[in-house]
Amino acid sequence: MVNQELIAKTAEKHDSFYLYDEAVIEERIHRLQQDFPGVYFLYSIKCNAHQELLKSVFSRSFGADAASAGEVDLAKKCGLSCNEIFYSAPGKSDDDLRTVMDDSIIIADSLGEIERIQKLAFESGRLCRIGVRLNPSFSMQDDIGSSSKFGIDEESFFAWAKSCPALPNIEIIGLHVHLQSQILEEDILGYYYDRMFALAERFYRLPGIRLEFLNLGSGMGIPYSLSDCELDTGRLGEIVNRRIESFCKVYSAVQVIIEVGRYVAGPAGIFVTKVMDKKVSRGKIYLILKNTLNGFIRPSLACLVGKYSDQDEPAGCEPLFTGLDAFQYEILKKSDSEDAESDVGPGASDTAPGAVDFVGMTSKKNDLFSDQVPLEKVTLVGNLCTSADVIAEDILLPTMVRGDLMIVKNAGSYAAVLSPMQFSSQEQPAEFFIRKKSR
Ligand SMILES: *Cc1c(COP(=O)(O)O)cnc(C)c1O
Numbered sequence: 001m002v003n004q005e006l007i008a009k010t011a012e013k014h015d016s017f018y019l020y021d022e023a024v025i026e027e028r029i030h031r032l033q034q035d036f037p038g039v040y041f042l043y044s045i046k047c048n049a050h051q052e053l054l055k056s057v058f059s060r061s062f063g064a065d066a067a068s069a070g071e072v073d074l075a076k077k078c079g080l081s082c083n084e085i086f087y088s089a090p091g092k093s094d095d096d097l098r099t100v101m102d103d104s105i106i107i108a109d110s111l112g113e114i115e116r117i118q119k120l121a122f123e124s125g126r127l128c129r130i131g132v133r134l135n136p137s138f139s140m141q142d143d144i145g146s147s148s149k150f151g152i153d154e155e156s157f158f159a160w161a162k163s164c165p166a167l168p169n170i171e172i173i174g175l176h177v178h179l180q181s182q183i184l185e186e187d188i189l190g191y192y193y194d195r196m197f198a199l200a201e202r203f204y205r206l207p208g209i210r211l212e213f214l215n216l217g218s219g220m221g222i223p224y225s226l227s228d229c230e231l232d233t234g235r236l237g238e239i240v241n242r243r244i245e246s247f248c249k250v251y252s253a254v255q256v257i258i259e260v261g262r263y264v265a266g267p268a269g270i271f272v273t274k275v276m277d278k279k280v281s282r283g284k285i286y287l288i289l290k291n292t293l294n295g296f297i298r299p300s301l302a303c304l305v306g307k308y309s310d311q312d313e314p315a316g317c318e319p320l321f322t323g324l325d326a327f328q329y330e331i332l333k334k335s336d337s338e339d340a341e342s343d344v345g346p347g348a349s350d351t352a353p354g355a356v357d358f359v360g361m362t363s364k365k366n367d368l369f370s371d372q373v374p375l376e377k378v379t380l381v382g383n384l385c386t387s388a389d390v391i392a393e394d395i396l397l398p399t400m401v402r403g404d405l406m407i408v409k410n411a412g413s414y415a416a417v418l419s420p421m422q423f424s425s426q427e428q429p430a431e432f433f434i435r436k437k438s439r
Contacts, residue, residue, distance in 0.1 A: 002434050007272055007332060010432065011405055015274040016291035017430040018416050020048070022056050024268035025412075026436060029060050032260065035237035038244045040257045042086060044218060045071040047261030047319070047413035048269070052433035054078050057264065064104075065218075065259040069096040072104045086215065086257075088133055088176055090149055094120060107131040107176045107215075111152055111160055114170065121169035131174030131213065132157065134203075138195050140180045140188060140219065151177065154199070161206040173210050175203050178217030178259065181318040184231050189219050190239035197247050204251060214247075215257040222266045224326035224410055231263075262319075262413035269412025271296045271429070272332075275404045276383055285378045287400055292382030293389040295429040296408060296415050299327045300382070300391050307393075319414035331398055332405040373398040380406075384424060 002021045010017055032041055042065040043057045049071065055078050058064065063084040064075035069092075075085045087100050088107035097113075097120050100106060108114045108130055121128040133151035138144065145154065152160075177196060183189055193216055200214045223230050244256050273295065277288040293300040298320065305314055306324045316322050375396045382389035400406075421428050 014430045016295050020269045020433045022436040028264050035233040042259045044261030048265045069099045072100045076103050107133050118167050118170050129171045129173050131176050133176040174213035176215040182221035183219045184221045186236040193240050213255045218259040220263040224322050266410050266413035271408040271411035287378050291429050292391050297418050330407040334403040
């Protein structure tokens with residue numbers, strides 16, 4: 001179990017690290033499988049490809065959403081078969097396509113790609129079962145389609161399919177759409193699923209199509225900001241399960257699929273970073289943390305967006321930016337204070353040894369603090385040789401000293417995987433998968 005004791009113990013050997021909690025992953029997977037009994041779930045590997053985590057997720061009847069040939073290979077190494085791995089990405093190379101042909105169901109992302117798959121399958125004497133990713137004539141929120149680099153515009157695909165192109169080495173067996181991530185309102189997702197079933201019915205009637213799967217994509221979000229509410233999957237299940245049942249009564253051979261990345265892995269992870277130094281420059285107190293921009297880039301990006309945007313709530317751009325107040329910090333004081341340097345700067349006072357629980361925020365809305373402990377105004381920066389490496393400026397935090405720990409939550413998805421580790425040859429944050437104890 002991930003608790004303060006484990007965090008403190010791990011910090012004896014590591015200055016920055018991730019802990020992933022299998023118990024949380026299991027609980028979230030269980031919830032999804034209970035609330036959507038008719039759905040086959042895929043795990044989106046790109047949000048966290050830690051090997052132990054993959055093994056754990058794929059041992060629980062999840063298939064794989066692979067975003068590269070490399071991810072197809074990771075899923076295959078976890079024992080998944082061709083029919084359990086779905087490879088969807090724009091810009092696949094011929095080499096990618098050749099490599100994965102026997103190991104995954106390729107989701108074609110353009111009409112040109114369908115023709116290339118036909119050619120490659122012909123050359124190797126195969127019959128290739130594929131899906132297609134469409135860019136539908138609706139969005140998550142309304143009935144207007146938009147331009148996208150992903151998928152094939154619905155109307156282009158329908159016109160093309162009706163022209164009955166000769167594709168002797170291809171069977172089109174599935175439809176995939178993914179429009180948006182990080183949605184916390186059940187009604188928006190419910191309405192979106194409704195339109196997906198209607199699209200699937202139109203798709204089914206096209207010549208040359210044998211619909212075996214309908215992949216509804218992702219969208220299930222997690223609370224980041226303290227003002228976010230948890231998505232109610234029980235309620236979403238009530239909205240969508242009846243629709244799935246009636247759809248599957250008519251189209252009994254069709255498997256309904258939902259992809260999730262962050263929903264399963266995000267809340268299972270924390271990122272821990274140590275105060276490596278504390279200094280004062282012209283009255284400003286700096287806490288220098290280990291591997292921030294290069295270990296968990298999202299808080300640094302949120303700070304950057306906040307600096308250059310004059311909006312209170314700039315729109316999200318997943319998975320790089322969710323919102324200005326998307327990160328909560330907890331502080332773990334070093335219990336052994338012998339190394340503590342309390343003589344830096346005004347207001348830097350010694351705090352009693354032992355753990356202090358505290359929640360703070362990086363945002364412009366940094367008004368959240370407890371008045372039980374001494375606070376000081378600090379700027380949180382990382383150890384990279386660039387002044388862009390800042391996660392928060394002038395926020396009030398309990399007094400921290402060298403060796404204290406800062407814990408960032410929701411670090412199980414789009415965290416370690418997004419780190420720009422090639423910059424300045426730093427050591428990477430360690431990653432640990434904490435197995436659930438079997439009873
Ligand atoms: C990234 C991605 C997902 C996962 O998104 P989450 O918000 O992490 O659930 C699902 N489907 C596709 C096609 C993706 O690219």
